[in-house]
Amino acid sequence: MTAASDTVAAKPAKSARPSSFRLLTNNRLAALGLIVLGIVVALALLTPILPLDNPDVTDPANRLLPPGTAGHLLGTDHLGRDILSRLLWGTRVSLAVGLSATLIAAFFGSLIGLVAGYFGGRADALLMRSIDMLMAFPYILLALGIVAVLGPGLLNALYAIAVVNIPFFARNIRGVTRGLAHREFVDAARLSGKGHAGVLFTEVLPNVLPVIVITMSSTVGWMILETAGLSFLGLGVQPPQADLGSMLGEGRKLLFNAPFVSVIPGLMIFALVMSINLIGDGVRDVLDPRLRSGALARPSARTRVDRREVPAMPDRETDDALDVIDLKTEFTVGSSVYRAVGGVSLDLKDKECLGLVGESGSGKSVTAMSVLGLVATPPGAIVGGRVVVDGADLLEVSDEALRGLRGGKISMIFQDPLSTLHPLFTVGDQIAEAIRSHH
Template sequence: MADMNIQVTQHTVPKKKAGPWAQTWRRFSRDKAALVGAVLLGIVILLAVLAPFLPLDDPNAVNLAKRLQPPGTDGHLLGTDELGRDMLSRLIWGGRISVSIGFFAVGIAVVFGTILGLIAGYFQKFFDTVIMRFMDILMAFPYVLLAISIIAALGPGLINTMIAVSVVGIPYYARIVRGSTLTFREMEFVMAERAIGASHFHIIFWHILPNCLPPLIVAVSLDVGWMILAASGMSFLGLGAQPPLAEWGVMLSEGRKFIRMAPHVSLLPGLALFCVVLAMNLIGDGLRDALDPKTKV
């Protein structure tokens, strides 16, 4: 019986193309600077979350016998402040407050700014004129003076500082979302939704808003660091968190009197602020590049 050679044609199965978010993550993960920023921010957030469970001294426990001890002192890895309070404990507990204020303030600004930007960009005419002129008035004030004015009206305190800083950020997000909404509201897929009788709510939140997310995500990542810095600045001026609360701005304010005698009291919270803001900027730059559709995967 003659041998029969059977040739099998191999068909290569086309590789499934990754989704847009998978491509974004792939581009982001190749950015070493962005990954460093993400790891740094992750460490800060992890320490802040685990603060109640870590073997730390009471951040407000006063021990005048050990005041202004340098870093490396027995029992005080990062030294003590002018009242003998443990600097490591105060830094970690202070990070809990400072980072939380930054994220919550950005969250408030994003929600209100996004809603106002969507309304102004989609409905235009009267809504656009009223909303954007009000945003222009807010942006006409220097952000520090506006924040100070709001805190002066509401009174000093953490909650009022968060409100003041978030109000200052609302026009920023309103302008970003309005610009994107003006672009997408005239596109074919939105026109098709209108033609089949879709409601304004459905079009705005199911079709326009998702397309506004990429620039919004980049803006948020870059703005969190600024919000943390602004809130700490208000505390430094005595308008935000109040002593003896462990907060980086308060620690900077208290430590400036001992900058020559014990520089670590001011340098450590300043370094913590620097690291968090740097991490957020690195993440923001990485996200901006990763969300750019022109970037090759």
């Protein structure tokens, strides 16, 4: 039996973990949503200084002019008002109402969820039963009821949309807070003398904040859509002011003889909601700790093999049970490459034992997992060497052949049962499963 290793990791000159913006733009759909939303927001912000007609001035003599008409790029509506001007001013209103309603719902819903999840007991029961009462009604009917009581209007529509979305935030944040309320770092903060408010807002809230951000990014689009729905029914923005929903409602009567009057604001609503939802999905991925580490995709079922050096196969007549020849495994994090296994060679005879000794992080576990192709890709990859069992290089065999060897001919017993044993099955069943699979 012989063994040789060189597992000294090359220290990168600088950390090159992908930034949040890079992670977001690496997601093509999120990048597309970011571009579309950026264009829409830029136009909305520039609307007051753009040379546009007054959106509220009527001109019946020029009613229903088609798109492309001189002086009216997108045409005019049934009262002769310029559609482009009303579209941009209406987009400003819809964006402002959607974002404001999201912030209000996020603030009150998150506060309720934090208090209920942290204190539990009667406070949790009282707050969550109140939330359950709100959730007992279909949200759009509840919004209509609130507007009916308060009266039609933009501000009342904002309040209605915010109120009906508070339970969504409260439920999500309460569940996460319950899981954090009795964690070790929270108990340590209490023992250090911090009061409930200090623990809640300095220890729990920072850990819940990513969930709040994700929830906001995924709901702001729907709030814009809900606001447009109320305006479509005549309960939101009141004439002559315009938003996207009211423009859509006015154009529905002209759908057959002048469809562009309703199609244009409808396309703007579609672009806004879809771009915001795509960005929300991207933000969720950016806040994933595994993606932050540099793994830009879900790990595959087998370690990627990209060997720059392939040693010669050992003598066919050898009686070694396992030959590892100059094995090299690397992790790519951003633009940096970390050498986790820098050239390990060993051979084992039948019934022979070998111990790998080294400090934490020296590459012992990665060496063992590389033999079976269990290193997560991305970010790991085997870049050199051979792993020979029964005369076959495991780095060259098919996925099906490797699955047949795993757990039968060659296997790995992990040191952390909490992450490797399934909590819903007995230990005996899980051990027997491997035996039944191969025998």
